[in-house]
Amino acid sequence: MISIDLYLGLAVILFSIGALGVLIRRNSLVVFMSIELMLNAANLVFVTFARHYSADPAMVNNGQIFVFFVMTVAAAEVAVGLALIVTIFKNKNTIDIDQLNKLKG
């Protein structure tokens, strides 16, 4: 059977790619998608450990419940974040995050 390390390694790689996306992309929509990718990698770790500890009846589905909560928070975050991006676009006519430097002294 597959080792737990393979799943954890895959989640780590996906998380790092998401972090890299947040750092290098200037399109704020793609930055947002990278954040979703990182949340997804965290969810994969939760489900992997839920499987890993599935023999223990006290914590058999705790990891999966947490995945639900992460999904809910992600949905709420996307709704508010995209509303913010739409508002910024209406005011400044761009979503390039390098252009959003009004607070810079």
Next chain:
Amino acid sequence: MSGELIIFIVLGAVAIASAVGMLTSKHAVYAALFLVLNFATVAIFYLMLGSPFIALSQVTVYGGAIMVLFLFVIMLLGAESIKAELSWKKVAAPLVLAVVLLVQAFLVVVSKTGVSDLAADTTIAGASPVPLAESLFTTYLLPFEITSILLLVAMVGAIVLTKQEKKGVVK
């Protein structure tokens, strides 16, 4: 090499390739579609880990609702691509940082769990909807209710943020 391992390697390659594709595509619509592919492969991983209900909610919530919202906003704004993105000078430092993060996370996370193969049976007793709902409404009742407030606040916030101000109305 077992069949499951082959499936894992192929799907893992698809997941990583789609994530990299999302990162490097110039057009935001392509990035969103790559991300849908990535979510689908992760959903299949959830199935392989014996969590069918999570896998299906992954497809409906992420692949369905969230990505439709993304595509909708991309097309609404009409700002799919930004000129002169991804120059090597700007990418180099973040790339080094991301590789450092990758190596550190590998060192910390992987092989610290007392390496073990996952249990052979593909279904967990607590992974079907009934036990999940049971613990959601008993052990985790308070977080569940707080979640509903969070969703309400997010909904109201999104509406308020995007509401058109009426022009010419003196307050």
